[in-house]
Amino acid sequence: MEQLKISGSPDTRLNGDIRIGGAKNAALPIMCATLLTGDPIQLRNVPDLRDIRTTIKLLRELGVTVSDLEHDKVTVHAYGSISTKATYELVKTMRASILVLGPLLARFGEAWVSLPGGCAIGARPVDQHIKGLQAMGAEITIEHGYIHARAPEGGRLKGARIVTDMITVTGTENLLMAATLADGTTILENAACEPEVTDLAKLLISMGAKIEGVGTNRLVIEGVERLHSATHTVVSDRIEAGTFLCAVAATGGDVRLTHVDPTIMDAVLEKLREMGVELEVGDTTIRAVMNQRPKPVSFRTTEYPGFPTDMQAQFMAVNAIADGTSHVTETIFENRFMHVQEMNRLGASIVVDGHTAITKGVEPAALSGAMVMATDLRASASLVILGMIASGTTIVDRIYHLDRGYEQMERKLSAVGAKIERVSGMGEEEV
Numbered sequence: 154m155e156q157l158k159i160s161g162s163p164d165t166r167l168n169g170d171i172r173i174g175g176a177k178n179a180a181l182p183i184m185c186a187t188l189l190t191g192d193p194i195q196l197r198n199v200p201d202l203r204d205i206r207t208t209i210k211l212l213r214e215l216g217v218t219v220s221d222l223e224h225d226k227v228t229v230h231a232y233g234s235i236s237t238k239a240t241y242e243l244v245k246t247m248r249a250s251i252l253v254l255g256p257l258l259a260r261f262g263e264a265w266v267s268l269p270g271g272c273a274i275g276a277r278p279v280d281q282h283i284k285g286l287q288a289m290g291a292e293i294t295i296e297h298g299y300i301h302a303r304a305p306e307g308g309r310l311k312g313a314r315i316v317t318d319m320i321t322v323t324g325t326e327n328l329l330m331a332a333t334l335a336d337g338t339t340i341l342e343n344a345a346c347e348p349e350v351t352d353l354a355k356l357l358i359s360m361g362a363k364i365e366g367v368g369t370n371r372l373v374i375e376g377v378e379r380l381h382s383a384t385h386t387v388v389s390d391r392i393e394a395g396t397f398l399c400a401v402a403a404t405g406g407d408v409r410l411t412h413v414d415p416t417i418m419d420a421v422l423e424k425l426r427e428m429g430v431e432l433e434v435g436d437t438t439i440r441a442v443m444n445q446r447p448k449p450v451s452f453r454t455t456e457y458p459g460f461p462t463d464m465q466a467q468f469m470a471v472n473a474i475a476d477g478t479s480h481v482t483e484t485i486f487e488n489r490f491m492h493v494q495e496m497n498r499l500g501a502s503i504v505v506d507g508h509t510a511i512t513k514g515v516e517p518a519a520l521s522g523a524m525v526m527a528t529d530l531r532a533s534a535s536l537v538i539l540g541m542i543a544s545g546t547t548i549v550d551r552i553y554h555l556d557r558g559y560e561q562m563e564r565k566l567s568a569v570g571a572k573i574e575r576v577s578g579m580g581e582e583e584v
């Protein structure tokens with residue numbers, strides 16, 4: 154199994170440019186949206202991630218023609234005979250596979266999608282996706298671990314007003330995609346406003362969908378008979394960008410991110426400034442200069458435009474060496490503090506009290522390398538950040554989590570001065 158081996162030191166500094174890729178969480182629903190039409194869709198700025206490769210595999214398994222992902226470009230063409238069954242084998246490796254449910258049901262009148270099950274960060278049910286589709290007239294049963302959804306007589310969903318119990322990102326995306334081909338008008342109240350939802354809506358509009366309220370929590374969709382071909386460039390990954398900015402906040406240095414969209418990163422940039430990072434923000438670049446020990450920052454994770462849960466672990470890594478104590482409250486997922494135990498193995502001083510993690514910053518020199526286990530995607534990134542500062546060798550195990558959402562993280566960090574390489578089969582004796 155592959156691992157990352159980091160030779161860390163409190164003297165590590167990062168200097169240089171890092172190119173940010175397209176957003177995983179936009180590219181995934183966008184690739185699923187290609188199922189809504191029999192015409193080809195050309196996508197650009199698609200990141201080469203494990204989750205994207207899984208999506209390509211899933212689409213091909215359904216019978217969709219997908220070109221190889223080359224130079225961030227892929228063409229997807231869902232014509233001919235398309236299967237409506239997404240099997241457990243692929244869904245279990247990537248929860249976002251649930252995003253084929255809305256498009257398959259809307260276009261073909263039926264879908265079988267394996268229930269994704271829980272994951273490290275929480276139970277993550279999909280009841281709101283199901284409730285919304287039922288409101289649109291779908292008949293839904295759970296059979297042998299699969300969601301079996303059927304559209305009403307005539308094979309077409311019906312427009313409805315849907316109020317979800319909570320704000321759900323993929324729930325909004327599934328219902329939005331389903332509504333584009335429904336008969337009549339659908340109103341999604343309490344919709345997620347995440348930039349990745351907006352990016353999906355932009356693609357759908359360029360495919361001929363009629364959507365109003367894009368970027369707000371009330372989406373109004375007038376269903377159309379059919380959608381057509383389009384070309385779309387995926388929005389920049391604000392979480393990848395935020396992760397590298399946290400890396401600079403922790404190590405110090407001078408790094409410029411390119412191909413970013415700073416306008417969708419307000420909450421994160423604000424907290425970085427509070428930590429003492431000097432930021433120079435351009436149209437598509439962010440330069441971060443850090444010359445001091447970080448100041449601790451406290452926050453609660455919330456839906457966009459609030460502080461994203463997907464940045465919580467990386468900020469905790471910086472708080473771990475900050476000059477003081479911070480309180481971080483996780484309000485989105487019930488079990489997203491798995492990184493705390495692993496950070497403490499590196500010498501951090503963090504205690505969890507209910508949904509709040511209290512971090513007493515330690516001197517960077519107090520950290521020492523160890524073998525640590527990646528438990529989920531962003532937890533893995535936070536351990537890489539801390540490993541760059543901890544003296545000696547840190548081995549981050551189970552990096553398949555990291556590869557789900559970061560494209561060649563070790564190469565990008567090595568290019569700006571980190572000592573980090575991909576290895577396999579290393580044990581504690583190497584530390």
Ligand SMILES: CC(=O)N[C@H]1[C@@H](OP(=O)(O)OP(=O)(O)OC[C@H]2O[C@@H](n3ccc(=O)[nH]c3=O)[C@H](O)[C@@H]2O)O[C@H](CO)[C@@H](O)[C@@H]1O
Nearest residue numbers: 178249277278279280281282320321322323324463485486
């Ligand atoms: C592929 C993708 O885009 N993943 C993102 C998406 O995940 P995802 O869309 O799965 O997260 P949701 O926004 O749906 O989850 C928010 C909360 O609602 C709960 N919930 C959700 C749906 C439902 O039917 N029932 C229910 O109870 C979840 O368990 C969670 O506690 O948004 C999360 C919150 O910003 C991010 O951390 C993930 O990176």
Ligand SMILES: C=C(OP(=O)(O)O)C(=O)O
Nearest residue numbers: 178248249463530531558
């Ligand atoms: C939790 C995440 O992704 P997913 O919803 O795909 O598990 C993430 O991107 O941090």
